Amino acid sequence: MIHRILALATAVTLGTAVLAEEMKLAVTTSFENSGLADVLLPAIKEDLGLDVQLLVVGTGQALRLGQAGDVDAILVHSRTAEEAFVAEGYGTHRREIMYNDFVFIGPAGDPAGIAVAGSAAEALQRISAAEPAFVSRGDESGTHKKERALWAEAGLSPETFGAWYREVGAGMGASLNTAAGLDAYILADRASWLNFGNPAGLALLYSGAPALFNQYAFLAVNPERHSHVRHDLAVQLEGWLTSRRAADLINGYTINGETLFIFNAGPE
Amino acid sequence: MVSSILPLTLTDVAVRRRGKTLLGPVDLSLEATGLTIIIGPNGSGKTTLLRAMHGVERLSTGAVRWSVPDEQAQHRQAYVFQTPIMLRRSVADNLRYPLQLLRLPRAEIGARVADWLARIGLEERASLQATRLSGGEKQRLAIARALIRRPDVLFLDEPCANLDGASTRAIEALLQAALDEKTRIIMTTHDLGQARRLASDAIFMLHGVVHEAGSAARFFGAPCTEELEAFFRGDIIA
Amino acid sequence: MNDIYDGLLSAFWLVVTLDADLLEISLRSLQVSLTALVIASAIALPLGTLLAIRRFRYRRLTISLLNALMGLPPVVVGLLVYILLSRSGPLGVLGLLFTPTAMIIAQVIIITPLIASITHQAMRELWAEYHDLLISLNTSGWQRIRTLIWDGRRNLLTASLAGFGRAIGEVGAIMIVGGNIDNATRVLTTAIALETGKGDFALALALGFVLIALAIGINVAIHWLSRTEREGRW
Numbered sequence: 122m123i124h125r126i127l128a129l130a131t132a133v134t135l136g137t138a139v140l141a142e143e144m145k146l147a148v149t150t151s152f153e154n155s156g157l158a159d160v161l162l163p164a165i166k167e168d169l170g171l172d173v174q175l176l177v178v179g180t181g182q183a184l185r186l187g188q189a190g191d192v193d194a195i196l197v198h199s200r201t202a203e204e205a206f207v208a209e210g211y212g213t214h215r216r217e218i219m220y221n222d223f224v225f226i227g228p229a230g231d232p233a234g235i236a237v238a239g240s241a242a243e244a245l246q247r248i249s250a251a252e253p254a255f256v257s258r259g260d261e262s263g264t265h266k267k268e269r270a271l272w273a274e275a276g277l278s279p280e281t282f283g284a285w286y287r288e289v290g291a292g293m294g295a296s297l298n299t300a301a302g303l304d305a306y307i308l309a310d311r312a313s314w315l316n317f318g319n320p321a322g323l324a325l326l327y328s329g330a331p332a333l334f335n336q337y338a339f340l341a342v343n344p345e346r347h348s349h350v351r352h353d354l355a356v357q358l359e360g361w362l363t364s365r366r367a368a369d370l371i372n373g374y375t376i377n378g379e380t381l382f383i384f385n386a387g388p389e
Numbered sequence: 390m391v392s393s394i395l396p397l398t399l400t401d402v403a404v405r406r407r408g409k410t411l412l413g414p415v416d417l418s419l420e421a422t423g424l425t426i427i428i429g430p431n432g433s434g435k436t437t438l439l440r441a442m443h444g445v446e447r448l449s450t451g452a453v454r455w456s457v458p459d460e461q462a463q464h465r466q467a468y469v470f471q472t473p474i475m476l477r478r479s480v481a482d483n484l485r486y487p488l489q490l491l492r493l494p495r496a497e498i499g500a501r502v503a504d505w506l507a508r509i510g511l512e513e514r515a516s517l518q519a520t521r522l523s524g525g526e527k528q529r530l531a532i533a534r535a536l537i538r539r540p541d542v543l544f545l546d547e548p549c550a551n552l553d554g555a556s557t558r559a560i561e562a563l564l565q566a567a568l569d570e571k572t573r574i575i576m577t578t579h580d581l582g583q584a585r586r587l588a589s590d591a592i593f594m595l596h597g598v599v600h601e602a603g604s605a606a607r608f609f610g611a612p613c614t615e616e617l618e619a620f621f622r623g624d625i626i627a
Numbered sequence: 628m629n630d631i632y633d634g635l636l637s638a639f640w641l642v643v644t645l646d647a648d649l650l651e652i653s654l655r656s657l658q659v660s661l662t663a664l665v666i667a668s669a670i671a672l673p674l675g676t677l678l679a680i681r682r683f684r685y686r687r688l689t690i691s692l693l694n695a696l697m698g699l700p701p702v703v704v705g706l707l708v709y710i711l712l713s714r715s716g717p718l719g720v721l722g723l724l725f726t727p728t729a730m731i732i733a734q735v736i737i738i739t740p741l742i743a744s745i746t747h748q749a750m751r752e753l754w755a756e757y758h759d760l761l762i763s764l765n766t767s768g769w770q771r772i773r774t775l776i777w778d779g780r781r782n783l784l785t786a787s788l789a790g791f792g793r794a795i796g797e798v799g800a801i802m803i804v805g806g807n808i809d810n811a812t813r814v815l816t817t818a819i820a821l822e823t824g825k826g827d828f829a830l831a832l833a834l835g836f837v838l839i840a841l842a843i844g845i846n847v848a849i850h851w852l853s854r855t856e857r858e859g860r861w
């Protein structure tokens with residue numbers, strides 16, 4: 122019997138083979154959830170013959186992975202953290218690729234009345250006044266950092282909030298699930314929201330303010346720090362992501378007829 | 390047959406567990422032929438004595454000696470336990486097992502197993518899981534498994550306990566056949582009739598020591614001690 | 628209720644259409660967990676048996692350690708393996724992080740104590756039963772181990788299957804060390820976590836049903852292969 126199990130195990134083990142060039146790219150949950158990767162990766166494979174393996178994590182972990190040299194490049198959206206990453210020598214440089222925007226989601230009835238707010242800060246002030254359930258990512262992700270920056274702009278600090286403010290420490294999708302379950306307000310990126318399959322009683326209540334724009338940047342891990350990283354592949358990928366072809370794919374990507382990302386990579 | 394591993398000599402043998410003396414001190418010598426019966430009340434140390442002789446009981450003092458080095462002697466004894474131990478395999482595989490350990494040729498193993506299956510009347514149960522046998526069948530299988538290696542010395546611990554008359558007869562016949570082939574047998578029993586039928590000499594155990602021993606005729610005909618006399622009468626012994 | 632119905636329905640369609648992604652993910656799940664199972668069994672079965680029959684100095688300590696390790700939360704194992712295998716960790720040069728090998732390592736660590744512990748329990752009973760006979764028959768240490776493993780094979784199978792069940796259903800550790808990379812380290816459990824995250828409960832459930840079916844299927848298949856079901860005394 123042992124023989125049979127061994128034979129079966131070997132057969133299964135040998136079943137998968139590796140062919141193309143591979144690199145690892147850490148991306149944020151919000152990027153993955155947007156579905157854009159499903160469009161870009163096949164095109165990259167086609168143009169460069171490159172298999173980009175995505176590690177879908179929060180911005181905090183993506184930066185850690187880059188620091189440790191466990192990935193070859195990262196694609197995140199948290200400017201201050203990215204600049205620190207480059208300043209400390211973990212990345213060679215920061216290259217802006219595209220942006221999308223954040224939106225406020227909440228119960229369709231909008232008990233806090235944020236739909237008529239004049240700015241993102243005002244929307245948050247209304248929420249803190251009404252104290253409806255509010256779900257925060259709480260995972261040091263780009264979205265979480267953005268949310269905290271917005272609270273600061275509104276002159277409020279979440280540490281002082283009561284039980285209505287819930288940090289769930291989860292990815293975008295999981296947090297949206299929680300918000301749907303609690304009928305709570307939440308800050309989400311537009312792509313994740315449009316792709317979210319379980320909106321329950323939630324609706325998009327406020328969006329469009331410039332403060333809500335969300336810049337994505339590509340950072341190749343510094344080969345001087347980690348000699349084993351595939352810097353050559355990272356450079357190739359950066360070249361592709363800033364090319365005309367990428368621009369067309371990114372600008373042309375829509376969900377339910379809505380454009381999600383705007384390509385804004387400048388020449389080097 | 391190579392020179393016999395007997396006589397067996399026990400000098401100052403004692404077994405103590407948790408400060409309690411279970412056996413001894415025992416000084417004893419067993420000659421080369423015959424069938425020795427060990428009798429005595431429950432808990433008097435019969436099993437312990439038998440196990441000590443076989444070398445599976447750790448001795449607190451004293452020594453058990455055969456006429457050949459221990460290593461050699463161990464390979465030429467077999468033991469049937471008070472509660473038969475069945476391997477979780479078929480009846481035939483139980484018989485095969487001791488021979489496989491010796492790495493005998495396949496053909497010889499097959500022949501001996503077939504022979505013994507017939508002798509104990511379990512041919513039809515050959516492929517049955519041994520643990521499913523009846524008590525009497527288990528005893529017969531355990532004896533066959535002990536004898537299949539053709540040991541010089543066979544120890545049996547109450548081989549006929551809980552068996553009916555017919556099963557007891559069947560087992561006694563097996564033992565008689567083994568005796569005829571010059572196997573030295575040492576066994577315990579609570580069946581005084583069986584003791585009288587089989588014994589060439591006998592030992593009476595009481596409170597962990599050999600209280601009386603002698604040839605069968607003298608032992609059963611004219612017991613020397615009051616306690617043995619009382620035991621034959623079925624009295625409770627203090 | 629509706630979710631469960633949708634889940635069943637999409638599971639059914641995924642299976643009957645032999646969905647390519649599903650097939651790949653399921654095969655990878657099997658590959659990782661079966662490899663981990665084989666390695667863990669090769670370590671744990673002899674170890675558990677040895678612990679049952681040999682008395683050596685650190686035996687008690689080893690047994691307590693095993694029992695303690697059995698309760699290790701998988702995420703903690705995942706985290707430790709992650710730190711070890713990270714490029715900046717002690718074993719970083721191997722470059723194993725975010726590969727199926729890393730997942731196998733984590734699963735081996737998770738299930739070896741479990742298998743060894745169950746083996747030890749079962750073998751201790753069997754050894755108590757066989758002890759006198761095997762001593763009396765003058766068996767060597769190796770012969771004893773072989774006899775116990777052979778006659779206790781059904782218990783060992785149960786121990787291994789318990790390990791397999793734990794391995795194939797595990798998500799915390801392999802998510803951390805595997806990274807849930809599409810086409811590389813995504814397995815059924817991490818895919819379920821991902822789909823749940825996206826709010827796609829039907830697909831998540833469908834994958835869940837496939838996982839359950841796979842676990843049951845393997846159990847039945849192994850029992851059938853070993854054919855211990857037909858005879859045996861239980």
Ligand SMILES: Nc1ncnc2c1ncn2[C@@H]1O[C@H](COP(=O)(O)OP(=O)(O)OP(=O)(O)O)[C@@H](O)[C@H]1O
Pocket residue numbers: 406407409411429430431432433434435436437438471
């Ligand atoms: N490991 C042990 N620790 C303490 N006492 C023990 C141990 N093993 C056996 N005994 C005791 O030793 C005594 C002798 O046991 P033994 O089995 O030799 O008796 P026996 O004469 O064979 O009895 P029976 O006729 O009931 O089989 C018994 O009282 C038993 O309870």
Ligand SMILES: [Mg+2]
Pocket residue numbers: 435436437471546
């Ligand atoms: Mg006894």
